[in-house]
Amino acid sequence: MSTPEAALLERFYAAFARFDAEAMAACYHPQARFSDPVFPALEGDEVGDMWRMMAVRAQDFRLQPGGRVMVAGEGRADCVAHYTFSPTGRPVANPIASEFRFRDGLIVEQRDRFDFWAWSRQALGAAGVLLGWTPLMRGKVRGQAAQGLAAFRTKRGRPAR
Incomplete structure (x- = not known):
């Protein structure tokens, strides 16, 4: 049975597959x-x-959709994002x-989970293999991502948080 929420997720993932950030x-x-x-x-x-x-920075992006489940107005979905991590030029396949x-x-809420260490090994190479499991590496990646988003928002005339 199709619901408005299920249709919304279909629309979201179709936009994600095209990496149409405005539609997302x-x-x-x-x-x-x-x-x-x-x-x-x-x-x-x-x-x-x-x-x-992310859409501006994406290189060689491809989305491999997985299953979707709707239960009592909440949804779950799986996918694999394939792309080239632009800072290192390394290929990533991230479930x-x-x-x-x-x-x-x-x-109103989206919680994504993925294996950070597996991601860091692909995206960062040796540094990810050696340190990707540590809170230090996770904190460094989070800090760089936050700085990148703040700079992007400032460039667009939006306040950085």
Whole structure:
């Protein structure tokens, strides 16, 4: 049985496959929250700006969709994001498990999970192999990502958080 939430996830993942950040951002509630191992606490328009920044930086992006499940107005979805990590030029295949909550026909919360150490080994090479499991490396990657998003938002005339 199709629901409005299921249709929204289909629209979101179709936009993700095209890496159409504007269409992805349009799927989020104004009070949306997003978290993953790199961006642990984005809110509101930061979520759309994260996708906009990533779309600008993406190289060789391809999305391999997985399963989607809707249960009592909440959703889960799996996919594998394939891309070249631009700072190192290394190829990445990142399996992502997402959980969604909805409000007013839009995504109000998205929690993405992936294996940070597996990601860091691919994206960062030797440094990821040696240090990717450590809180130090995770903190460094998070800090660089936050700085990148803040600079992107400032360039667009949005306040950095």
